[in-house]
Amino acid sequence: MPHGLTLRRIAKTVGKQTILRDISLDVRPGEFLTLVGPSGCGKSTLLRIIAGLDRQSSGEVWIGGRRADDLPPKHRDVAMVFQSYALYPHMTVRANVAVPLRMRRLKRWQRMPVVRSVVPSVRREETRIADKVDEITRSLAIEHLLARKPRELSGGQRQRVALARAMVREPAIFLMDEPLSNLDAAMRIQARAEIAQLHRRLGVTFIYVTHDQTEAMTMSDRVVVMLQGELLQIDTPETIYSAPADLRVAAFVGTPKINVLEGQVVRDGTLEAGGGVFQVPSGIAVGTRMSVGIRPEALKPADHGMAARVTHVENLGSDILVHATLASNDQTIIARLDPFQTARPTFGSEIKLAPLMERILLFDDAGNRIPSTNARSVA
Amino acid sequence: MMKTVLRHTILLFTGTALMVPVVWMISLSFKSSAEMFLPEIHLWPQTWNAAENYGAAFTKSPLPKFLLNGVLVCGAILALQIAVALPFAYALAKLRFKGREVLFSFVIAGLMIPPQVLAIPLFVLFYQLKLLDTFAALILPWGASMFCIFLLRQFFRAVPTEIIDAARLDGMSELGIVLRIMTPAALPAIGAFAIFSVVSHWNDLFWPLIMVKSESLAMPPLGLVFFRSGESGTNYGPLMAASVIVAAPLVVAFVFAQKYFIEGMTLINRR
Amino acid sequence: MSSSPQALGHLPIDGRDRSEAATAWAFSLPSIGFMTVMLFGPVLAVFVISLTDWQFGDPNPAFAGLKNYAELIADPVFWTALFNTGFYVGIVVPASVFGGLGIALLISGLTRLGTFYRAIHFIPVMVTTVAAALAWEALLHPTIGLLNHILRAMGLPGHNWLQEPALVMPVLCVLGVWETLGFTMVLFLAGLSSIPNELYDAAAIDGADGIWDRFVTVTWPMLGPVTLFVFIVTATRAFKVFDFVAVLTQGGPNKASEVLMYTIYSEGFLFLRTGYASALTVVFLAIILAFTLVQSKIFDKRVHYE
Numbered sequence: 001m002p003h004g005l006t007l008r009r010i011a012k013t014v015g016k017q018t019i020l021r022d023i024s025l026d027v028r029p030g031e032f033l034t035l036v037g038p039s040g041c042g043k044s045t046l047l048r049i050i051a052g053l054d055r056q057s058s059g060e061v062w063i064g065g066r067r068a069d070d071l072p073p074k075h076r077d078v079a080m081v082f083q084s085y086a087l088y089p090h091m092t093v094r095a096n097v098a099v100p101l102r103m104r105r106l107k108r109w110q111r112m113p114v115v116r117s118v119v120p121s122v123r124r125e126e127t128r129i130a131d132k133v134d135e136i137t138r139s140l141a142i143e144h145l146l147a148r149k150p151r152e153l154s155g156g157q158r159q160r161v162a163l164a165r166a167m168v169r170e171p172a173i174f175l176m177d178e179p180l181s182n183l184d185a186a187m188r189i190q191a192r193a194e195i196a197q198l199h200r201r202l203g204v205t206f207i208y209v210t211h212d213q214t215e216a217m218t219m220s221d222r223v224v225v226m227l228q229g230e231l232l233q234i235d236t237p238e239t240i241y242s243a244p245a246d247l248r249v250a251a252f253v254g255t256p257k258i259n260v261l262e263g264q265v266v267r268d269g270t271l272e273a274g275g276g277v278f279q280v281p282s283g284i285a286v287g288t289r290m291s292v293g294i295r296p297e298a299l300k301p302a303d304h305g306m307a308a309r310v311t312h313v314e315n316l317g318s319d320i321l322v323h324a325t326l327a328s329n330d331q332t333i334i335a336r337l338d339p340f341q342t343a344r345p346t347f348g349s350e351i352k353l354a355p356l357m358e359r360i361l362l363f364d365d366a367g368n369r370i371p372s373t374n375a376r377s378v379a
Numbered sequence: 380m381m382k383t384v385l386r387h388t389i390l391l392f393t394g395t396a397l398m399v400p401v402v403w404m405i406s407l408s409f410k411s412s413a414e415m416f417l418p419e420i421h422l423w424p425q426t427w428n429a430a431e432n433y434g435a436a437f438t439k440s441p442l443p444k445f446l447l448n449g450v451l452v453c454g455a456i457l458a459l460q461i462a463v464a465l466p467f468a469y470a471l472a473k474l475r476f477k478g479r480e481v482l483f484s485f486v487i488a489g490l491m492i493p494p495q496v497l498a499i500p501l502f503v504l505f506y507q508l509k510l511l512d513t514f515a516a517l518i519l520p521w522g523a524s525m526f527c528i529f530l531l532r533q534f535f536r537a538v539p540t541e542i543i544d545a546a547r548l549d550g551m552s553e554l555g556i557v558l559r560i561m562t563p564a565a566l567p568a569i570g571a572f573a574i575f576s577v578v579s580h581w582n583d584l585f586w587p588l589i590m591v592k593s594e595s596l597a598m599p600p601l602g603l604v605f606f607r608s609g610e611s612g613t614n615y616g617p618l619m620a621a622s623v624i625v626a627a628p629l630v631v632a633f634v635f636a637q638k639y640f641i642e643g644m645t646l647i648n649r650r
Numbered sequence: 651m652s653s654s655p656q657a658l659g660h661l662p663i664d665g666r667d668r669s670e671a672a673t674a675w676a677f678s679l680p681s682i683g684f685m686t687v688m689l690f691g692p693v694l695a696v697f698v699i700s701l702t703d704w705q706f707g708d709p710n711p712a713f714a715g716l717k718n719y720a721e722l723i724a725d726p727v728f729w730t731a732l733f734n735t736g737f738y739v740g741i742v743v744p745a746s747v748f749g750g751l752g753i754a755l756l757i758s759g760l761t762r763l764g765t766f767y768r769a770i771h772f773i774p775v776m777v778t779t780v781a782a783a784l785a786w787e788a789l790l791h792p793t794i795g796l797l798n799h800i801l802r803a804m805g806l807p808g809h810n811w812l813q814e815p816a817l818v819m820p821v822l823c824v825l826g827v828w829e830t831l832g833f834t835m836v837l838f839l840a841g842l843s844s845i846p847n848e849l850y851d852a853a854a855i856d857g858a859d860g861i862w863d864r865f866v867t868v869t870w871p872m873l874g875p876v877t878l879f880v881f882i883v884t885a886t887r888a889f890k891v892f893d894f895v896a897v898l899t900q901g902g903p904n905k906a907s908e909v910l911m912y913t914i915y916s917e918g919f920l921f922l923r924t925g926y927a928s929a930l931t932v933v934f935l936a937i938i939l940a941f942t943l944v945q946s947k948i949f950d951k952r953v954h955y956e
Contacts, residue, residue: 397774493935522684
C-alpha cells in the first residue's frame, strides 16, 4: 500500500551552515520522484530527514497522512538503498535480507542463537522468514547467491541484495541514495531499466536521489531540482527541460549545456543578444537586461542569423556538435546538427546560426524565466 | 540526555582511577618524609618539600647521567635502526634479485621472536667480545629492527616505480634514490616508528639490567632501581621525584602530540 | 636482442640485472649481518646451550642432552612460574581487552572531551613501568600507603599487599590491567572509527536502533578482526611480564609471584646457570610462538571481510 509524502517548510542548519532552506513538496502515492542536483545541494540530507536518520531543524514531515517527525526510522514504513549498499559484511546474503524481518517479527530473546533453533514457535517464524527471503531473492534473480558473503559479490549483485533487503520490508516508500554511482557505465544503463521496472511492478512510492540528470530525466514521474539547499523546481522531466523555472535549472539539465546569451531590450518588444534579434513581451522597459537560453538542438545554420566562426566539430555519428565563437561577443556556443540534413561545417569556417524561435527561453536579470510570446511557445 | 550524563560519569570515574598512581607519585614527590608518616593523608602537601626532594634526586645519584644515557642510547639505537633498515627495505621493495623472498621470510620470522629469548646468548657474546658494560652492549643488539624493515618496505612498495625509473634516467644513484625519494615518501612511517622505538627503549629495564652494571651506563629505569637501592629506607620523597623525572619526558611529549604517539605505539596494528 | 615486448622498466640487458642484484645485496648486507649475529644466531645458540650443562664461567661446558629439560619438568619453581604467568595472562588479558573495549565504546563519538578522556586513560601505558611500580609500591605500602589508609578509614582491614602470598599475584594483575587498559582502548578506538556509518543507518532502518541491537548487529561483528588481534597482542605482552616482579617482589614471597621471565632472569643472570636458563628460554619461546601462530591461523581464516 503506497504512501504519499508531504514535506512542509523543511529547513536544516548545522552550526553556521544552512543545508536546507524552506523545502515543501507533495509526493503522490506510487510516484517515482527524483531529487537531483550537484553535490552539496542538500538532496542526501533531505532523503535522510525523510528516512528519519537525521532530524530537521524546522518544518514537518508527513508520511501517509500521519505526522512522522517523532517516529524513528523503523516505524516510518520506509526502506532505503544506500550508495555503498551498506550490506552487513559478516552476514550471508540470506542473513542480510532477513535482518529487517527478524528485527520486526522476533523479540530480542527470540533472536538469541540457541533459542532460535530450539523453541518451536521461533523456529516456525524463522521458516516463514526464510520463505519470504527466498521469494524476494527469486524475484530479483539472486537466489543462487544466498549463501555467499558480500565480499564475494560483484557491484551489481550487491546492489540487488540491497534492493532485496529493502523490498522484504514491503515498505510504503522506497528511498534510494545514488544507488547507481558505484556501478560502471554499462551496468548503470541496465540497472536504470531494472529499477524503473521494479517501480512499475511494485507500485510503491520511490524517492530517488542522484546528481546525474540523465537518470533523473529517464526514470522519474516528476523531478525535483535542488541547488544549494533550495528547491528550484518540481515538475515532469519534459516540463523541466522545456520550461525550466530558472536559469540554473535550465543550465543543469541537458547535455551539452544550454547556450545562454546576455542582452538588452533595445525597443519595446525587441531584445538584442549575441548578435541576434529576439522578440520579447511588450511592456518591458528599454535597457532592461535579460538572458536568452537556446538549447544546442534549437540552433540551425541559416542564411540569416548570428554570425560565428567554427572552433571545433565533434562527430558523434548520430549528431554533429559544432562549437563556434560568436562574432558579436566572442562567446562560445554549441549547436547540435543532424548529419543527414546539413553538411558538416569545417573548422575555421564562418557560419550563421539561427535559433528556432518557438524553442527559445527568456530569463530576466534575476534568472527567472519569463513566458515568451512567440508562436507555439511551450511556456 | 541521561545517557550522556552516565557516559561522562563512568569515563570520569575510570579516568580518575587510572590516574591515581600517577597523581600520587607527583604528590609524594612534593612531600617531606616526616609528613608521609603522619596518620592523616592529604593530596596536597602540607609541607612543601619539592625543592629538597627534587634536589636530592638530582644530586644524591647520577640521575642527570641516567637521563643523558637515555637520550644518547635511544638516539643511537634509532639512528642505527633506520640507517640499517632504509637500504634493506628499499632492496626488498623495489630491487630485483634472487633470494629476495627468502630474505623477506626471514624478516617475518624475526618479527615473531621476542627479544628476551636472545638475552642469554647475546650476554655470552658480548662477554666474549669484552663489550659487556659498554654502550655497545646497549645499542648493537637492536641494530636490525624487523619491525622497521617491515614497515618501511610496506611504504616503499607504495611508491610508484615510474618515479624511481625517472630518477635512474636522470642519473641518480641507487643510494641517492633511497635518500632523496624513498625516505621523504616514508616520513610518516619513520616518525611513527621513531616514537615506538624511543618509547620502548627509554622504558626498557630488562636489557640494561643484564648488560650493564656500572651506574655510569645505566638507562633511566635501571637508574631508578639503583637509586632505590642507594637511598636509605623508604625515603619516598626523592625516590618519587626521581620517578617523576624519568617518566615525565615521554608523558609530557605524549600530551602534546597524542595522535603521533598513539600511532607509533600501536604500530603493530599495521599488519 | 629479443624482439618480444618487455615489461615496463625492465631493460633486457643482462649487465643491468647483475648490477641491480649487486646493489641489492650491498644494501642488504648490514641488515643481514645484524640479523645473523644479533637475532638468528642467538636463537640457534639458545637451543644449543640448552643442551649443555654450562654454568657461566665454566671453561669446559659439556653436552648434556635433554638433562636440562628433564630438570625443568621436575622443577616445582618452573611449574609455579608457569602457573603464575598463566594466571596473570588469564586475568589481565580478558580484563584489559573487555575493559578497553568498554572505554573505547564510551569515548568513540565524543568530539571535544574525547581527546581528554583518551589521554588520561592512555597515560598509564606511557609511564615508565619501573617508575609506576615504585609509585604503586608507595600506594600499597602497609603502613603509609594510600590504599590501606582509605580502607582503614572505611573500617576495613589493611593488608600487606605485596607480601601476602595469596594476595600478591592478584595485586600484580591489577597493576597489569592498569598498565594495559589504555593500550587496548586505543586499538579499539581505531577499529571503531573504521566502521562505516552507513551500516548503522541501515541497521536503524532495519529496526536495530537500540544500544544493544546496534552493538550486536554492527559493532561487535565489525570489530571481529580487531578484537582477535588485540587479544593476541595483549596476551604476548602479558606473558613477558617482568618489570613489576623484578622491582616489587623479586618473585616472592616464597615464589608466590614467580613468573617465567623472572625465573629465566634469576637462573641465567643471578645464579649463572646458563644451560638451564637456556632450556627455560626455549620453552618460553615455544609458548610465544604458539600464541603468534594461533593468531595468523584464525586471523586469516575467519574474520577477513575484505
